[in-house]
Amino acid sequence: xxxxxxxxxxxxxxxxxxxxxxxxxxxxxxxxxxxxxxxxxxxxxxxxxxxxxxxxxxxxxxxxxxxxxxxxxxxxxxxxxxxxxxxxxxxxxxxxxxxxxxxxxxxxxxxxxxxxxxxxxxxxxxxxxxxxxxxxxxxxxxxxxxxxxxxxxxxxxxxxxxxxxxxxxxxxxxxxxxxxxxxxxxxxxxxxxxxxxxxxxxxxxxxxxxxxxxxxxxxxxxxxxxxxxxxxxxxxxxxxxxxxxxxxxxxxxxxxxxxxxxxxxxxxxxxxxxxxxxxxxxxxxxxxxxxxxxxxxxxxxxxxxxxxxxxxxxxxxxxxxxxxxxxxxxxxxxxxxxxxxxxxxxxxxxxxxxxxxxxxxxxxxxxxxxxxxxxxxxxxxxxxxxxxxxxxxxxxxxxxxxxxxxxxxxxxxxxxxxxxxxxxxxxxxxxxxxxxxxxxxxxxxxxxxxxxxxxxxxxxxxxxxxxxxxxxxxxxxxxxxxxxxxxxxxxxxxxxxxxxxxxxxxxxxxxxxxxxxxxxxxxxxxxxxxxxxxxxxxxxxxxxxxxxxxxxxxxxxxxxxxxxxxxxxxxxxxxxxxxxxxxxxxxxxxxxxxxxxxxxxxxxxxxxxxxxxxxxxxxxxxxxxxxxxxxxxxxxxxxxxxxxxxxxxxxxxxxxxxxxxxxxxxxxxxxxxxxxxxxxxxxxxxxxxxxxxxxxxxxxxxxxxxxxxxxxxxxxxxxxxxxxxxxxxxxxxxxxxxxxxxxxxxxxxxxxxxxxxxxxxxxxxxxxxxxxxxxxxxxxxxxxxxxxxxxxxxxxxxxxxxxxxxxxxxxxxxxxxxxxxxxxxxxxxxxxxxxxxxxxxxxxxxxxxxxxxxxxxxxxxxxxxxxxxxxxxxxxxxxxxxxxxxxxxxxxxxxxxxxxx
RNA sequence: GGGCGAUUAGCUCAGUUGGUUUAGAGCACCUCGUUUACACCGAGGGGGUCGGGAGUUCGAGUCUCUCAUCGCCCACCA
Numbered sequence: 021x022x023x024x025x026x027x028x029x030x031x032x033x034x035x036x037x038x039x040x041x042x043x044x045x046x047x048x049x050x051x052x053x054x055x056x057x058x059x060x061x062x063x064x065x066x067x068x069x070x071x072x073x074x075x076x077x078x079x080x081x082x083x084x085x086x087x088x089x090x091x092x093x094x095x096x097x098x099x100x101x102x103x104x105x106x107x108x109x110x111x112x113x114x115x116x117x118x119x120x121x122x123x124x125x126x127x128x129x130x131x132x133x134x135x136x137x138x139x140x141x142x143x144x145x146x147x148x149x150x151x152x153x154x155x156x157x158x159x160x161x162x163x164x165x166x167x168x169x170x171x172x173x174x175x176x177x178x179x180x181x182x183x184x185x186x187x188x189x190x191x192x193x194x195x196x197x198x199x200x201x202x203x204x205x206x207x208x209x210x211x212x213x214x215x216x217x218x219x220x221x222x223x224x225x226x227x228x229x230x231x232x233x234x235x236x237x238x239x240x241x242x243x244x245x246x247x248x249x250x251x252x253x254x255x256x257x258x259x260x261x262x263x264x265x266x267x268x269x270x271x272x273x274x275x276x277x278x279x280x281x282x283x284x285x286x287x288x289x290x291x292x293x294x295x296x297x298x299x300x301x302x303x304x305x306x307x308x309x310x311x312x313x314x315x316x317x318x319x320x321x322x323x324x325x326x327x328x329x330x331x332x333x334x335x336x337x338x339x340x341x342x343x344x345x346x347x348x349x350x351x352x353x354x355x356x357x358x359x360x361x362x363x364x365x366x367x368x369x370x371x372x373x374x375x376x377x378x379x380x381x382x383x384x385x386x387x388x389x390x391x392x393x394x395x396x397x398x399x400x401x402x403x404x405x406x407x408x409x410x411x412x413x414x415x416x417x418x419x420x421x422x423x424x425x426x427x428x429x430x431x432x433x434x435x436x437x438x439x440x441x442x443x444x445x446x447x448x449x450x451x452x453x454x455x456x457x458x459x460x461x462x463x464x465x466x467x468x469x470x471x472x473x474x475x476x477x478x479x480x481x482x483x484x485x486x487x488x489x490x491x492x493x494x495x496x497x498x499x500x501x502x503x504x505x506x507x508x509x510x511x512x513x514x515x516x517x518x519x520x521x522x523x524x525x526x527x528x529x530x531x532x533x534x535x536x537x538x539x540x541x542x543x544x545x546x547x548x549x550x551x552x553x554x555x556x557x558x559x560x561x562x563x564x565x566x567x568x569x570x571x572x573x574x575x576x577x578x579x580x581x582x583x584x585x586x587x588x589x590x591x592x593x594x595x596x597x598x599x600x601x602x603x604x605x606x607x608x609x610x611x612x613x614x615x616x617x618x619x620x621x622x623x624x625x626x627x628x629x630x631x632x633x634x635x636x637x638x639x640x641x642x643x644x645x646x647x648x649x650x651x652x653x654x655x656x657x658x659x660x661x662x663x664x665x666x667x668x669x670x671x672x673x674x675x676x677x678x679x680x681x682x683x684x685x686x687x688x689x690x691x692x693x694x695x696x697x698x699x700x701x702x703x704x705x706x707x708x709x710x711x712x713x714x715x716x717x718x719x720x721x722x723x724x725x726x727x728x729x730x731x732x733x734x735x736x737x738x739x740x741x742x743x744x745x746x747x748x749x750x751x752x753x754x755x756x757x758x759x760x761x762x763x764x765x766x767x768x769x770x771x772x773x774x775x776x777x778x779x780x781x782x783x784x785x786x787x788x789x790x791x792x793x794x795x796x797x798x799x800x801x802x803x804x805x806x807x808x809x810x811x812x813x814x815x816x817x818x819x820x821x822x823x824x825x826x827x828x829x830x831x832x833x834x835x836x837x838x839x840x841x842x843x844x845x846x847x848x849x850x851x852x853x854x855x856x857x858x859x860x861x862x863x864x865x866x867x868x869x870x871x872x873x874x875x876x877x878x879x880x881x882x883x884x885x886x887x888x889x890x891x892x893x894x895x896x897x898x899x900x901x902x903x904x905x906x907x908x909x910x911x912x913x914x915x916x917x918x919x920x921x
Numbered sequence: 922g923g924g925c926g927a928u929u930a931g932c933u934c935a936g937u938u939g940g941u942u943u944a945g946a947g948c949a950c951c952u953c954g955u956u957u958a959c960a961c962c963g964a965g966g967g968g969g970u971c972g973g974g975a976g977u978u979c980g981a982g983u984c985u986c987u988c989a990u991c992g993c994c995c996a997c998c999a
Contacts, residue, residue, distance in 0.1 A: 632958035
């Protein structure tokens with residue numbers, strides 16, 4: 021068999037993914053096995069694969085593949101989210117480029133374009149996930165705006181309305197002046213930005229006195245309907261009950277007093293613009309002030325402003341500033357830093373605006389969602405995410421969810437209006453029937469009703485995801501089997517958008533759909549990944565351009581290499597600093613990563629181990645030699661040990677630790693020690709040794725398979741002839757057997773002996789291959805190592821020694837070192853500097869004495885001996901005995917050497 | 922202004938009921954080495970008083986308090 025020197029991820033990965041798909045391994049149907057389901061956090065249908073996706077989908081894939089190996093019926097449901105604002109914005113832009121305006125073509129036509137766009141460009145990300153190796157059940161791919169899922173949204177809307185948990189109201193909302201829609205609070209990103217604070221004076225009516233206020237938004241002055249001061253503010257007490265004249269528009273407005281006003285800030289006087297500020301709106305309500313709305317939906321000023329009509333609010337800001345100055349009302353302008361809210365999707369500065377919207381009452385939902393996690397029904401990893409969750413959902417912080425959006429790409433709200441009456445129903449026929457009945461007018465026609473133009477928030481469809489992907493609102497056949505899902509893997513940044521709301525919806529509808537005896541949480545566990553950040557700790561994002569090209573990374577390092585890289589840094593909840601360096605010229609992130617490179621090197625290492633093993637000529641007549649005999653039992657023991665450990669770590673979601681454990685085991689134990697020990701000089705290996713080696717190697721590959729599926733599958737096939745359909749992916753997770761712990765520690769000692777020899781060679785400048793003799797003295801505990809034929813031979817082979825023996829003869833021209841507690845002597849061919857050896861041994865002795873002293877300090881402490889657990893005390897006694905033995909060995913050797921001087 | 926989390930080797934991080942040799946890994950670094958799996962390699966080595974201080978304990982990287990620095994989340998200060 022001629023294998024290339026370098027592992028080629030490109031060809032291997034394509035080959036196996038195609039094979040898995042052809043064999044339909046990822047598909048799941050309900051059966052008698054235990055179900056293990058995971059629903060993907062649906063990426064935006066417009067999205068492309070980025071680092072966050074790679075991290076989070078690698079983790080899901082590991083969990084799913086492990087479950088599959090454990091013999092569970094593993095089902096990973098993929099899909100995409102219609103992402104209303106983001107997608108609609110893209111389609112609008114695309115149409116604009118074609119010279120088509122959204123408003124001109126109407127809703128239906130627009131949706132056709134949008135669906136066509138989705139068919140052509142949407143879902144690229146799912147193809148990219150295949151490159152990563154994601155073992156999703158692609159036959160189950162869902163989309164939040166497909167018919168069944170949309171029906172579920174409508175059904176839920178109607179249900180909530182009938183339960184009295186939905187209401188429509190005029191509220192101060194966050195308005196996106198670009199997308200022309202309202203936004204939920206969560207969709208507004210606040211950041212500190214530079215601004216200017218205008219100090220403007222208002223004349224007190226009927227006097228020559230002025231009150232100076234400070235504002236960042238002079239363009240809203242024309243909408244002022246009041247001025248507020250603190251009731252206890254001595255500066256303004258004489259003005260209580262008086263009125264001031266708003267500059268430019270010369271409107272007379274009342275001075276009100278309220279403790280909301282901060283005495284310390286600015287001049288202590290505040291202009292009140294109920295239409296354009298949430299706080300002012302509240303004050304306006306309280307004091308019954310007029311609401312004058314001077315800003316259009318697109319952010320321009322309307323006629324009511326009287327000035328700067330038609331100008332954008334930011335243009336008007338400058339111009340009004342000038343006008344105020346000309347009118348002598350502008351006192352000064354200060355530079356100021358303040359929090360500005362921008363739309364998460366369009367980056368437009370959010371305009372507080374009074375609009376009529378649909379809201380979902382959240383108090384009950386929030387209480388349920390809190391209880392679900394505090395009771396332990398839903399477990400969080402890491403646990404401390406509870407704090408963030410709790411602070412968001414506790415009663416005093418919960419706000420009703422604004423679910424309507426002034427967009428077309430989404431599920432249209434199933435509400436019809438006739439005058440003041442509202443009819444909410446699953447379809448127009450039902451709405452009409454209800455309207456006829458309630459209005460007592462059997463002749464009422466559909467054309468007499470007006471349907472709500474708005475759609476629901478995208479999250480109002482994704483919060484149903486764990487149920488709706490199984491068509492659970494229509495029938496419960498699959499839901500019964502797959503629900504609840506096992507683990508949700510997502511970033512903590514969407515804990516409130518999505519995780520909490522899925523819990524709410526699960527507890528709301530699962531009992532109705534499945535009955536209360538069925539488990540009702542949407543998932544048992546939530547694994548929160550951290551944010552992937554760049555080397556400057558900035559969140560990776562498209563706009564910053566600091567994210568490496570995910571697909572380019574896969575091309576360079578292979579999916580296995582990238583998966584390794586994503587995992588080997590960080591743990592649950594902690595942010596990951598991705599190590600891609602920056603281009604010094606452009607400041608852009610380079611598609612280079614040490615971690616991913618390490619992963620691809622690891623693939624190459626394993627590949628070459630296969631090359632080595634495959635290169636041996638197998639000889640059925642050859643007997644197993646003592647080294648191989650010993651080494652096989654050792655590697656099998658270690659394998660079982662590692663198996664147990666890795667299983668435990670995966671169960672605790674400690675995936676980085678698990679992959680690191682496997683990395684060290686495969687690289688160090690298997691490649692550096694085991695293979696080197698059994699490596700035949702003549703290239704001929706006993707058949708039995710080959711089989712045991714292949715079997716151990718195969719098991720290692722299975723343990724690593726969930727993490728690095730491609731290379732492990734490739735090697736697994738390279739080791740043995742396989743029957744058709746007998747694939748790694750469906751093979752069993754190996755059983756962890758009892759392991760020979762005593763042998764493991766003996767091998768550790770043997771390794772120590774080898775390292776000491778190598779170290780001695782390095783420091784004395786003796787060639788690594790120069791044949792030397794080593795011995796220990798008769799009657800010493802080190803005999804155990806030498807008496808074991810396999811171990812002795814292994815030491816000789818690994819350290820290039822001619823002989824390791826037990827002897828009575830007095831050492832001569834030797835270098836002594838400790839192996840375990842005993843002294844071993846290495847005979848050198850050149851003259852040994854006795855004084856230097858004494859110095860070296862004395863240094864070692866000093867360390868051992870220090871160590872012994874610290875142990876004895878504990879043991880001589882009565883309180884320690886009395887209070888510490890017996891096992892701990894025993895361990896300390898063992899340490900003491902060991903170090904005493906070492907001290908004895910060292911002292912004796914030092915004495916002997918001194919006698920030579 | 923509240924809350925959460927960090928601070929361990931040059932870098933990125935482990936260290937999960939306080940005791941497993943007076944701290945570990947990977948990368949980086951230094952020395953040596955082309956021995957027929959792998960130079961995407963092998964062998965060896967240096968490097969940390971676990972942010973500072975105090976406390977609890979027989980025993981603290983681990984628990985408590987405090988200070989410092991840095992992140993992040995939430996909040997209506999014009």
